[in-house]
Amino acid sequence: MRELKIKMAGITKIFSTDEMDTHALRGIDLEIYSGDFVSICGPSGCGKSTLLSILGLLDMPSNGQYLIEDKDVSRLSLTEAAEIRNAKIGFIFQSFNLIDELSVFDNVALPLRYAQQAPKQDEIEKRVMQCLEKVDMAHRAKHKPNQLSGGQQQRVAIARALIANPAILLVDEPTGNLDSKNGDAVMAMLMQLNKEGTTLCMVTHDPRYAEMANRKLHLLDGQITDKAGILAEAS
Amino acid sequence: MFSYFIRTAANSLKHVPGYVLTIVLTFGLTLGALVCMFNLNYLLLYKPLPYPDQQQLYVTNWTHHDDGRLRFNNAQNYPGLMELYQQTDQFEQRAFIKYSEAVLTNDDAKPKLKANFITPDYFSMLGTQYVLGRGFSAEEGLHSKVPVAVISYQLWQDLYKGKPDILSEKMMFNGTSFNIVGVTARNFVEPQLHETGRNTQVWLPWDFNPLPPGDDTAWGMFFIEIYLVAKLNEGQSVSQTEHNLSTLINKRFREEVTGVPYFDSRKIAVSLRSFENVIMGDSRSRALLMFAGVLVLVLIAAVNIINLILARAANNHRKIVIQIALGAKRQHIFGVIFAEILMLMLAASTLAIVIAHLGNTLLISVAQTQLPRVAELSLNLPTVLFSWTIGIVLAAIFSLITTSQLNYRELNKTLQASGKGAGLQISSRIRNLLIISQVTLCGVLISCNLQVFSSAVKAIQAPLGFTTESKTFLDFDLGELVMAPAEERRNYIEAIARQLEQHNAIEKVSLASNAPMARTVNIEWTTAVTSELGGGISIGPGIGTIDENYMPLVGLSFIAGRNVTAEEVTARDKVAVINETMAQMLSPDSSALGKPFYFNNQSVPYHVVGIVKDLTIPNQLNMPRIYVPMLRGATYLVSYKPNQQLSAAQLNQLAAQVSSQIYLYDMYSMNDVHQLKISMDKISAWVTAILGLLSLFLAAVGVYGVLSYSMTLRKFELGIRLAIGATPKRIMTLVCKDTMVPVLIGLTCSTALLLALLSYVKNKPWFTVSVELSSFIIPVGLICTIAIATAILAVWGVASKPAIHSLRSN
Ligand SMILES: Nc1ncnc2c1ncn2[C@@H]1O[C@H](COP(=O)(O)OP(=O)(O)OP(=O)(O)O)[C@@H](O)[C@H]1O
């Protein structure tokens, strides 16, 4: 029996500005099991990034219930959210998001340093090098991000996302800033990780890549449209 | 071309009123203070005194040495000055001045006026102009005994309400009626040779200087309020003249004081001090110091402004890039930036001139007794030029710094990237440099200010050894009664005392020659005493004659022995109470109680019957004092009952009941004298407190400006850190740590600067401030606290919101 990693029920998100309220999410119900590769697609502005940021505890839902590994995370303080992000969630963004001043090694090591019980230095070294080897970037550990190509930077970002053994890897347009060759390579790498057991949830515009997922969600105007299909697969 | 730049700049500044206002106000205010200090320093350092051939004007000054040891400075005698006055071949012109006071008895209010006794050359030497009448003529000179008076413009306005027929008025002083013959011009500036801020109200001929008989021929009595001022012949050697005059005075002095053992080893050096030196005193270094303090403040403000200007350039980056794409050259870009900054700086400079003008007005109204020549302050061309030059030079520097941040190759790249990627960023090196310089300047300024502040506060709070509360010194003039026989005079003096005692506002009365604290720096009067007849230890103590009520009234406590008794006062017994310092000098090894001491020219000694504690007068060394029992004149120390006080008119009424001849000559409360003595310390305390707080405030605003700009640049990076699990606390710690690096470097720089400064001034004679460790530590604590507080404030926008806020805006 596959483990239930994530469960969302009736999640909504409303952005209130002076002029108007934007209902970015209108009642999302979603379950993700360990080993899933979920892709989310839909037209621009339908709420994909918003959903991903709530999944990743970067933002709080306006309403609804959200559980990660059975722990209710719908209402958390900023500090609690940070701790759970650190322990359970890995992020890969469209624009690589490496910190320019830090070397590749230090970028990858950062989540471990932020952990509540940070491992010892030699343990950190071992794990960082392991992860860098996984994405084939070990030989560039001492470089700064701006000395790497876009595809290489994204691979470093993947290594960083993996380092803390997260419960789920959240990926937003991982190939958006890459040419097709590099994009394919990154996707291949993600597929490989999924095969090895990593749970993935990915937002993408590219239908080719969306097809690679074992579960495809369509988002329209803040709602999941083909709910039935998901429920069918889940059971 | 330039007008195009100006128009463009004016246009774009219209859209950022907040930016314009911040810069113009911050800089206008601080620069205003600097311009004001420049104006003051220009006056004190460069502007010649307003007298014809002012560099040829000198004041004589006698320095007294015994066996080569300095006794005192600046005290001269009448016969000696008269000798000098006769040396017409040494001077082109010369005049006597005695700074004095006189009661105008033909006025109902009997006001006491600042009166100077002079000889006619005084006015011509100074090139004096008159609104009415004239100065003294040669016929009204020495020994002519013509009773004429010249009054000041201010007195004419204040006392005579500017009445046009003032020249027909008479003034009555000391029983003589003087014809007013002139009123000095409104802009006449008298040389304040005796006391800064003392404005003479009436000038009278030297012949009418009221002196106790014999004083004018006594070679052994020295006075500090009499001067000979002289105009040297052009090209005449000062040192040669000094030598001639010294030789003359020493020769005459020797002839006159032979047989007085006290003067056996006395040498008198006559020196000529230029008007400039005497009038300025040490005010120049004080004015320069204030200039330096404000300069640092302006530098702090300048660093703030660089930061604002750079942040604005960063915001305008795309506009600049497009201009370059359209073919703008380096000098065009510089032109636009320079035009904009120049407009701001010129506006600030102009505001600064207005502020400086207000500052002048303030100085004129509050600092006349603290600084010389302040009344002459006015805005002048050099000051206005100074302000604008600073504005233009800084505009050029700021523009260069800004354009140096534009990397032209990167600019093209930015354009090719069609707007993607980061805009111009102020490099982190520049940002750190800004913080380092803010902290360095602020640290130095606060430390120095704190140093002066704490020593000023100490002087203000220093205990005096007696309570000044409700104690007042009264001096009555007996008029014609001075001539009465001693016994009769004594009766009048005691009758006044009884009148005072019986008044129900008064608690206690003592007949005493001096107040415990005199208004002048030099206390009361002094003469030499010796521990043995004609030899032994020689001491120059302050002397007061007292009655039995004096010690209890002042509240001086006895260390040993007893007070004088009423009988001793009546009998003028040769006993004395002395203070601790005197006791220590008279008898260093054993108790001075019972020891004798001899007055000059007296063979019967006084014996010490009591020793009292020292009084501590602010900013004055403890000096030896002798109190002897004796009634001398109509001077009284009274203590009022709580919340009671008598006016001059009430006191005159009391005196009139004794005799119509008697009137109040002088009155001052110990509280007022105390306030007067610490007035400079109070001003220092205020100025340093304001300067310190201002610099702290400006530095805080500046550091916050840099940090909040850093936060805009770092927002995304911090967002990533949050996304991968950094807690808000960690983010704050990170930013605080990053901020503390330049702050600590700045503090190290400021400490190094301060130590260098200290080692430079340590051995300078004018450096009298006692250095305290706390003045180093407190600024460090303050600046660190403020840096951390501003860092937290700056990072709050990032750390207090969900991570998505920081990630999204990029
Ligand atoms: N901070 C915000 N304030 C107000 N409205 C917002 C905010 N963030 C997102 N929205 C709105 O919420 C809706 C969903 O935005 P979201 O970024 O999730 O779309 P998306 O599906 O990721 O689009 P794209 O494919 O273009 O990235 C949009 O209508 C957007 O305008």
Ligand SMILES: [Mg+2]
């Ligand atoms: Mg999106």
